[in-house]
Amino acid sequence: MNTKRTIPSDEDLTAFIDGELTADEAARIESLMNEDKAVAERLEFLARASLPFEQAFAPLMSEAPRDKLETMLAAIPVPESAKSGATPVYASRRRFLGALAASVVAGIAIDRAVLAIGRGFSAKDENSEWRAVVADYISLYTPEALAGPVPARDDQATQLAGLDEKLGLSLSPESVSLPGIDFKRALLLQYDGNPLAQLAYLDPETGPMALCIVRSDAGPKAPDLESRRGMNVVYWSNGTHAFMLIGHAAADRMAAIADGVRGRVAA
Known part of the structure; x- marks a missing residue:
């Protein structure tokens, strides 16, 4: 049988x-x-x-x-x-x-309007689950999905302004710029009923990269490194938000990029 x-x-x-x-x-x-x-x-x-x-x-x-x-x-x-x-x-x-x-x-660009998880948005889940969900999403991006010209500064500022109100942030094109990496777009997504900012970039050397931000009251956390879906993730938090930078670049380069942007992105 x-x-x-x-x-x-x-x-x-x-x-x-x-x-x-x-x-x-x-x-x-x-x-x-x-x-x-x-x-x-x-x-x-x-x-x-x-x-x-x-x-x-x-x-x-x-x-x-x-x-x-x-x-x-x-x-x-x-x-x-x-x-x-x-x-x-x-x-x-x-x-x-x-x-x-x-x-x-x-090879079409895929942008979800919502990333929702039914579990409570607890401090424990903040430290891992939201990053896992974002990594699943970012892994779908291809360089072709982010092809096209870099938006003008005014367009970037307009996109970022839409995030400021929802997340209580103060972002500018200069504060979220990454050295040698093209900014492509800013999206307002949703994680478990909470707004989630996704800033998408295209690194000419390694492909798609993203800086993602959610509100968090889990308290400050120094930068740490992990690997998800074949990508390197640098994550940290301050008193009001949790951040993650995810991409295919080498771990030391990701850490250096995150260190540069961390001091410029604040509530």
């Missing part, structure tokens, strides 16, 4: 969370979840990631090479239970996961 189990994909697990599977498919995943700790942990992780895919990726889909995306998405199987429904294309997270995968293959 063949006892080998088929581990469900993230797409199947997401469909399970959204109630899109047939009764038999759902029962199979429930059984695997009870028998396999790895499946249970992955399901828990995906369940915590409450991402409004349709709203977040609407601008992306409007700019994407639609013919290529539609061809690739046509190859994604649709459950029998979904074929008879009236759900429009891209109306579910499952279909948006397919669109996201196709977009990454096509």
Whole structure:
């Protein structure tokens, strides 16, 4: 008898969370979840990631090479239970996961409007989980995603001003400039209901880099270094905010860049 189990994909697990599977498919995943700790942990992780895919990726889909995306998405199987429904294309997270995968293959810039985690925003989670979520996101960037001209100083200042009000910061193009690295854009995201600033850069030597900031009352912390998703992360905090600089540059170079920007970025 063949006892080998088929581990469900993230797409199947997401469909399970959204109630899109047939009764038999759902029962199979429930059984695997009870028998396999790895499946249970992955399901828990995906369940915590409450991402409004349709709203977040609407601008992306409007700019994407639609013919290529539609061809690739046509190859994604649709459950029998979904074929008879009236759900429009891209109306579910499952279909948006397919669109996201196709977009990454096509080298399209991906900007999520929200990064949300259901767990409480405690000091313990601040020290690791938010950085893990950001690292997952930044790992999707390619140099092509950040290609294009550097915004003019006035445009940079306008983008940064949108962050100041939400995070209680005072940022200027000069304060967030990184030596030899091009500033590309400033985004206001969200982590567990809290505003998160992401400043995206393109290093001509190593590729995408980002400076990310969230509010934090965990108290000051001296800079420290870790590795996530094949990237180096320098993180620190002051009395009001937590910071992380993440990129593919060598650890000593990342530390030097973080040391330079740390004294210039303050509430």
